[in-house]
Amino acid sequence: MPQTSRQIELASYPVGEIHPTDFEVNEVIIPELQVGEVLVRNAFTSVDPALCLRFRATAPKGYFRSFDLHAPLDGVATVGEVVASRAEDFREGDVVSHAYGFREYSVVNPSTIWLGGLGTLRRLDVSVSPAKLYLGPLGGSGISAYAGLFKAAELREGDVVWVSSAAGSVGSIASQLAKLRGHVVIGSAGSEAKIAYLLDELNLDAAFNYHSGPVAELLADVAPDGIDVYFDNVGGDHLEAAIAALRPWGRVALCGAISEYQSEVAVAGPSNLFLATSNELSLRGFRGSNHFDLRDEVIREIAPLIASGQFHYRETVFEGLEATPQAIVHMLRGDNLGKTLVHTA
Ligand SMILES: NC(=O)c1ccc[n+]([C@@H]2O[C@H](COP(=O)([O-])OP(=O)(O)OC[C@H]3O[C@@H](n4cnc5c(N)ncnc54)[C@H](OP(=O)(O)O)[C@@H]3O)[C@@H](O)[C@H]2O)c1
Numbered sequence: 114m115p116q117t118s119r120q121i122e123l124a125s126y127p128v129g130e131i132h133p134t135d136f137e138v139n140e141v142i143i144p145e146l147q148v149g150e151v152l153v154r155n156a157f158t159s160v161d162p163a164l165c166l167r168f169r170a171t172a173p174k175g176y177f178r179s180f181d182l183h184a185p186l187d188g189v190a191t192v193g194e195v196v197a198s199r200a201e202d203f204r205e206g207d208v209v210s211h212a213y214g215f216r217e218y219s220v221v222n223p224s225t226i227w228l229g230g231l232g233t234l235r236r237l238d239v240s241v242s243p244a245k246l247y248l249g250p251l252g253g254s255g256i257s258a259y260a261g262l263f264k265a266a267e268l269r270e271g272d273v274v275w276v277s278s279a280a281g282s283v284g285s286i287a288s289q290l291a292k293l294r295g296h297v298v299i300g301s302a303g304s305e306a307k308i309a310y311l312l313d314e315l316n317l318d319a320a321f322n323y324h325s326g327p328v329a330e331l332l333a334d335v336a337p338d339g340i341d342v343y344f345d346n347v348g349g350d351h352l353e354a355a356i357a358a359l360r361p362w363g364r365v366a367l368c369g370a371i372s373e374y375q376s377e378v379a380v381a382g383p384s385n386l387f388l389a390t391s392n393e394l395s396l397r398g399f400r401g402s403n404h405f406d407l408r409d410e411v412i413r414e415i416a417p418l419i420a421s422g423q424f425h426y427r428e429t430v431f432e433g434l435e436a437t438p439q440a441i442v443h444m445l446r447g448d449n450l451g452k453t454l455v456h457t458a
Contacts, residue, residue, distance in 0.1 A: 114152075114197060118143050120185045120216030121437045126170045129377040131445060133438035135168070137183075143218055150222050151203045151234065155193035158214035159248040160431075160440045160453035164189070165374040177228075189214035190232055190253055192244040193458065208237045208244050210252070215437055217457055229402035231256070241416045249452035250286050250419065250426055255411040257401030258286035258344075261366035265399040266342045268294070273336060275299045275355060278346035279317070280307035282452040283368060286415070287344045288317055289424055299335050301328070301351070303447040310450065314425050323347075329354035339363075347372045353383040359394050367398040375445065427451030 117140050124137040146152055166172050167188075172179045180186050191214030195207040200223050203209070212232025213219035223234040231253055237244050242251055249255065261283075262268045268291065276288040279300030291298045292315070300311040300320040311320040319335035328350045332340075341363050343355035348370025355365060373380040389396060418424035429449035431440035434457045444453040 115143060115154075115218055117141065118216055118218035119434055121434065122183050122185065123168060123180050125182065126179075127168055127375075130375050131165060131168060131442060133442055136438040136441075138435055139183075141185075144220055146197055146199045146220060148199050149224065150220050151195050151200050151209075152197040153193040153209060153211060153213075153219045153221055154196045154458050155191045155214060155217060155219060156456065156458045157193075157245040157248060157430075158189060158191040158437070158455045158457065159253065160437075160444050160455060161190075161253070162369060162371045162374060162445065164441065165445070185213065186215045188212050188227055188232060190228065190248050191215075191219070192237065192247055193219070203234070203236070208239050210235050210237055210244070210247050215434070215455070217434060228253070229400075230405035231402055231408070241412065242419065245428070245454060246416075246419070246426065248454060249282055249428065250415045250424070251412050252408075253401050254282040254452060255286055255415055256404055256407050257283050257368060257399075258290055259407050259411050260399050260401055260404040261344055261368045262287055262290055262342075264404065265366035265368075265397040266344065266364040268296070268342060271296075272341035273297045273299070273339070274342045274344065275301070275332065275336065275340045275358075276344040276346070277301050277323075277351045278371065279311055279315075279320070280450055281346065284344070284346050285315060285425070285427065285451055287368075289315055290414075291342075291344075292316060293418070293423070299332070299340070301331070307447075307450065310427075323351065327354075329357055332358050342366070344368060345370070349373060349380060353385055356383050356385050356388050356394065359388070359392060361392045361394075363392065363394050365394065365396040367396060371445070428454055430454045430456050432456050 127135045211234045212227035274291045278284040280302040300317045308320045311317045321331040339360040343365045349372035
């Protein structure tokens with residue numbers, strides 16, 4: 114049995130842009146297993162943009178709380194294998210997911226509820242899919258894509274849909290789910306290689322690189338008659354462009370606002386919000402962790418589609434626990450395609 118485990122900790126709260134030097138790697142003694150606990154050797158940990166909000170001294174009101182400095186980063190989705198168990202329902206060799214990521218080994222109590230249930234210790238059915246996909250399309254990303262499209266945006270037949278950050282984890286799932294239902298889907302992303310991926314691999318109807326001009330103009334070029342649904346992963350100028358392009362009774366699923374996460378100052382809202390009144394638009398936020406009830410449906414739909422090759426899944430994997438800070442920074446810069454993961458074992 115291992116005696117010690119290395120873990121990533123936050124060394125200081127970043128001011129503005131996040132740098133690898135904001136993190137440190139520490140080695141700690143693994144505490145003796147108590148009755149009811151299991152020891153997991155972690156394999157893959159999810160790298161999510163919204164971690165940035167928890168790297169702040171004060172997290173946004175209503176969100177998960179900030180990470181403590183010089184402490185393990187609790188509440189981060191990970192998958193691994195049980196190596197010792199004193200819990201009735203778990204055995205050595207079980208492949209599980211839980212929420213004590215960014216460390217080599219985790220002591221987990223199955224009765225602790227994390228991330229609305231998504232991060233609670235759970236045995237994974239690896240006959241359906243490799244464990245790491247439960248961190249992406251079969252986990253938080255898939256549930257968020259589903260909740261955004263079908264709950265927040267109430268996707269309807271014939272809707273023209275724009276998905277931002279469409280080459281990323283949530284965006285690539287949302288755009289493919291909409292495409293599979295016969296919608297016209299527009300994607301946007303930050304490089305020409307990603308645009309080629311959206312058009313050639315995901316078969317989206319149109320795509321644009323938001324670095325190549327004002328977003329409102331780029332959107333108008335590919336959707337001259339407007340859009341009905343905007344799946345917002347970015348906020349800022351993207352959200353403002355969507356509000357301008359939405360047709361009457363259009364809907365926005367407010368999934369995230371990555372363009373604002375590393376800003377040192379509060380970002381002003383869209384300047385054209387009155388269009389929401391004049392066109393009876395709905396802008397609705399949602400959190401995947403509040404839609405854990407969708408998990409089985411998501412797995413039932415997406416797992417067979419991935420297995421049959423109808424649904425494309427990409428990932429960007431960083432090797433080794435010590436690559437975690439680099440993984441976070443690279444993902445925020447857009448150097449990832451699909452789901453970003455850290456491989457620790
Ligand atoms: N509501 C929820 O429950 C929930 C759950 C999961 C994720 N989210 C949100 O969903 C969004 C996507 O998350 P993800 O996990 O799928 O990440 P991701 O899209 O795989 O990775 C983040 C991407 O954001 C893009 N980006 C970074 N800075 C940007 C900027 N200033 N403007 C435009 N794009 C920028 C980059 O791609 P480019 O190359 O395209 O710039 C980067 O690859 C995030 O806002 C996240 O917080 C919400």
